[in-house]
Amino acid sequence: MAAGYQIIDEPRPGNLSRLTVDPLWPLLSFMFGGVFISWAWSVFNSAVMGSPTRNREIMAVAFGLLGYFALLFGMDFLVRSELVAGLSHSYTRILLIGFALVPSYYIYLKQSAAFELYEYFGGAVFNGIPLLVVAYLVGGKLQQYLVAAVWNGVQPWIR
Numbered sequence: 001m002a003a004g005y006q007i008i009d010e011p012r013p014g015n016l017s018r019l020t021v022d023p024l025w026p027l028l029s030f031m032f033g034g035v036f037i038s039w040a041w042s043v044f045n046s047a048v049m050g051s052p053t054r055n056r057e058i059m060a061v062a063f064g065l066l067g068y069f070a071l072l073f074g075m076d077f078l079v080r081s082e083l084v085a086g087l088s089h090s091y092t093r094i095l096l097i098g099f100a101l102v103p104s105y106y107i108y109l110k111q112s113a114a115f116e117l118y119e120y121f122g123g124a125v126f127n128g129i130p131l132l133v134v135a136y137l138v139g140g141k142l143q144q145y146l147v148a149a150v151w152n153g154v155q156p157w158i159r
Contacts, residue, residue, distance in 0.1 A: 011118040012050035018124045020049040023111035025128025027104055032132060033139020035100040036146050039064060041135065042107045049123070051114040057107045064103035069150060071099055 013020070026045055030038035039061045046054040075092040078084050119125060 011052060011114045011123070013118065013123055014048060014050055016048040017050065017118075019044075019126050020115070020118065020123060021045055021126050021128035021131065023108045023115055025132055026111075027108045028128075029132055029135035029139065030101070030104045033135030033137075034143035035064075035068065035096075035104065036143050037135045037139035038104055039107075041131065042104070042111065046107075046111060046114075049111070049114060049118050051111055053110040053114060057110055060103040060106050060110075064100060067103075068096060068100055071095060072147070072151075073154070 023042070023045065026038050026041040029041055043054075043058055043061055045051075046057045051057065072092065075087075075089075075095060079087050079089055079092070
């Protein structure tokens with residue numbers, strides 16, 4: 001009977017749990033490789049760790065993506081229409097980074113609590129440094145590709 005007891009906040013690791021990393025590594029990948037690779041890694045980490053808050057983390061990524069592109073298109077509209085004097089695309093990049101940091105940090109906070117329990121109960125932890133290097137090498141190119149793909153796909157509808 002006692003073996004069936006499980007803490008509500010306790011992670012339920014899956015078959016790939018050996019690939020779980022400390023949530024700090026996906027947050028650092030945001031800084032070194034961009035938002036999209038960071039969010040993808042965070043969702044993957046949540047799934048393999050069996051985070052009890054993974055649905056909230058997935059929703060944070062979904063709202064982050066919607067907000068990111070809404071902000072991108074909104075700022076482009078404001079810059080092109082010249083409604084705000086002195087506004088340029090350089091401000092768009094700063095706003096996008098600041099906006100994307102909010103869901104990234106939220107996910108980090110949610111995963112940290114689950115990760116501490118996961119590690120305490122003997123879960124295997126993978127070293128995130130090799131994946132951080134990959135994020136650094138691939139992340140910027142991936143971000144440029146995804147933004148360009150979405151931009152080119154939406155442009156015919158908004159002009």
